Amino acid sequence: MELGELVSTFFNNAGPGGVVVLLIFGGALTIYYSLTRWIIAGGKGGEATTASDQPANTDA
Amino acid sequence: MHPKNQHEQSILAPLRRITKTDYFLWAVLLTLMLTGLGTWVWQYLQGLGITGMSRPVYWGVYITNFVFFIGLAHSGTFISAILRIAGQSWRAPLTRAAEAITLFSLPFGAGSIIIDMGHPERILNLILYGRFQSPIMWDVTAVGLYMLSSIVFFYLSLLPDIALCRDRLTDVPRWQQRMYKVLALGWNDSPEQYRRLEKVLDGMAVFMTMLVVTVHTVVSWLFGMTVQPGWHTALIGPFFLLGAILSGTAAVVIALAILRKVYRLEKVLHTGLFNSLRKLLITFVLGWLYMMIAEHLTIGYASMNEEMTVLNDKFTGTYSLIFWSMTILVFVVPLLIFIFKGKNNVRWMVFASVLINIGMWMERYIVIIPSEVSPRLLHNMGQGAYMPALPEILITVACFAGLIFLYALFTRFFPIVPIWETAEALPGHPHTAEASPALGPATSD
Numbered sequence: 001m002e003l004g005e006l007v008s009t010f011f012n013n014a015g016p017g018g019v020v021v022l023l024i025f026g027g028a029l030t031i032y033y034s035l036t037r038w039i040i041a042g043g044k045g046g047e048a049t050t051a052s053d054q055p056a057n058t059d060a
Numbered sequence: 061m062h063p064k065n066q067h068e069q070s071i072l073a074p075l076r077r078i079t080k081t082d083y084f085l086w087a088v089l090l091t092l093m094l095t096g097l098g099t100w101v102w103q104y105l106q107g108l109g110i111t112g113m114s115r116p117v118y119w120g121v122y123i124t125n126f127v128f129f130i131g132l133a134h135s136g137t138f139i140s141a142i143l144r145i146a147g148q149s150w151r152a153p154l155t156r157a158a159e160a161i162t163l164f165s166l167p168f169g170a171g172s173i174i175i176d177m178g179h180p181e182r183i184l185n186l187i188l189y190g191r192f193q194s195p196i197m198w199d200v201t202a203v204g205l206y207m208l209s210s211i212v213f214f215y216l217s218l219l220p221d222i223a224l225c226r227d228r229l230t231d232v233p234r235w236q237q238r239m240y241k242v243l244a245l246g247w248n249d250s251p252e253q254y255r256r257l258e259k260v261l262d263g264m265a266v267f268m269t270m271l272v273v274t275v276h277t278v279v280s281w282l283f284g285m286t287v288q289p290g291w292h293t294a295l296i297g298p299f300f301l302l303g304a305i306l307s308g309t310a311a312v313v314i315a316l317a318i319l320r321k322v323y324r325l326e327k328v329l330h331t332g333l334f335n336s337l338r339k340l341l342i343t344f345v346l347g348w349l350y351m352m353i354a355e356h357l358t359i360g361y362a363s364m365n366e367e368m369t370v371l372n373d374k375f376t377g378t379y380s381l382i383f384w385s386m387t388i389l390v391f392v393v394p395l396l397i398f399i400f401k402g403k404n405n406v407r408w409m410v411f412a413s414v415l416i417n418i419g420m421w422m423e424r425y426i427v428i429i430p431s432e433v434s435p436r437l438l439h440n441m442g443q444g445a446y447m448p449a450l451p452e453i454l455i456t457v458a459c460f461a462g463l464i465f466l467y468a469l470f471t472r473f474f475p476i477v478p479i480w481e482t483a484e485a486l487p488g489h490p491h492t493a494e495a496s497p498a499l500g501p502a503t504s505d
Contacts, residue, residue: 010192018186
């Protein structure tokens with residue numbers, strides 16, 4: 001199947017769009033879940049890092 | 061060790077006690093919401109024929125609400141994410157109040173689409189038979205991802221304060237304490253957690269900024285990708301986006317003013333914040349006017365028949381009263397207030413912001429309805445007419461009541477001002493009030 005045909009099939013057929021939406025939401029959920037776990041896991045080490053490791057202030 | 065914040069007690073005070081006024085307000089809002097729910101069931105059973113919509117007007121007040129609520133939702137991301145990237149530290153005390161508007165208006169925006177569909181189960185067709193040829197699929201993807209990301213962004217920035225509530229609010233009911241314990245996810249205020257949290261929020265702020273631009277542009281493309289007069293213009297994306305940020309920022313002013321008055325947070329939500337928002341609003345109002353003129357001048361200069369039918373309807377015809385009222389409410393009066401009265405005056409700022417939001421709702425209405433009443437294929441479709449019917453009005457009222465209810469409820473159980481982001485010192489990282497301009501005096505103008 002040619003690439004152009006594949007792209008055309010994706011856009012013009014009923015079904016693939018729904019799969020893509022589910023994949024996007026599923027991917028986002030997985031990433032956000034992992035990030036949340038990673039943040040919380042920062043407290044399991046116990047010992048505090050030094051002040052110089054901290055961000056300069058609370059803003060970006 | 062929790063963050064040190066001199067305003068901690070005044071920020072936590074509303075969480076310690078629910079007043080009779082709260083219960084009364086919640087009861088009124090719940091009644092309005094239940095009325096709307098009942099009306100929706102009635103509409104479900106009877107069909108959309110009971111609304112004011114009929115061929116060729118398929119989108120009425122519901123879609124107006126959809127665009128308006130999604131627009132309101134831009135406030136949180138704008139204040140929190142975009143100003144975070146820009147390093148505007150004055151935004152810190154008002155980030156949560158703004159993000160909460162995002163969080164609680166998005167469901168009513170997305171919900172309005174479902175209400176407009178008549179049968180909510182049809183949403184499944186998007187998954188079962190979805191095709192990306194349709195802008196509706198773009199919309200579902202963008203709005204859905206925005207909603208999910210907003211929840212995560214909001215929750216993550218709330219985490220340290222939930223942990224603080226868990227440890228400080230020992231005099232609240234047991235279920236409330238348990239709720240804090242569960243939601244805190246075991247947060248223990250370690251410096252490493254703060255470092256990671258900052259890192260993730262910074263990264264998400266960039267992503268959220270891209271999303272916020274995408275979402276309202278895609279919302280506008282629902283209209284722009286059709287060939288209807290008044291809609292088929294490349295300018296519709298930025299026009300919608302700017303309008304959204306304008307109404308969202310105005311909504312933040314209203315929310316902040318109510319919060320500082322009701323919860324006595326004048327010292328935290330100081331006048332300087334309103335002065336900063338005033339400058340932003342002046343910029344947005346002028347930007348909105350620029351878009352208005354560019355859009356209508358281009359259409360008017362070309363004088364194409366189908367476009368002119370809609371344009372004349374807005375300028376001198378059926379919708380002229382709404383169009384010119386909208387212009388006065390969004391541009392003329394607010395700009396005069398911002399320039400001559402708004403500085404250091406919260407009441408005038410609130411008045412102007414209320415006018416802007418009423419005007420912006422009218423603007424959404426005036427964008428949608430006239431184009432549908434006089435569609436491009438007028439000889440095939442026929443001239444339409446539209447007047448919102450009672451079910452649409454009741455459901456609209458219920459949506460606004462729902463937004464206020466969720467917001468009011470949230471402010472009674474969670475700190476509406478981020479304690480850790482406005483703290484003088486974070487665990488493992490002592491920094492002074494001078495280094496945290498968010499706590500500075502009202503001199504930002």
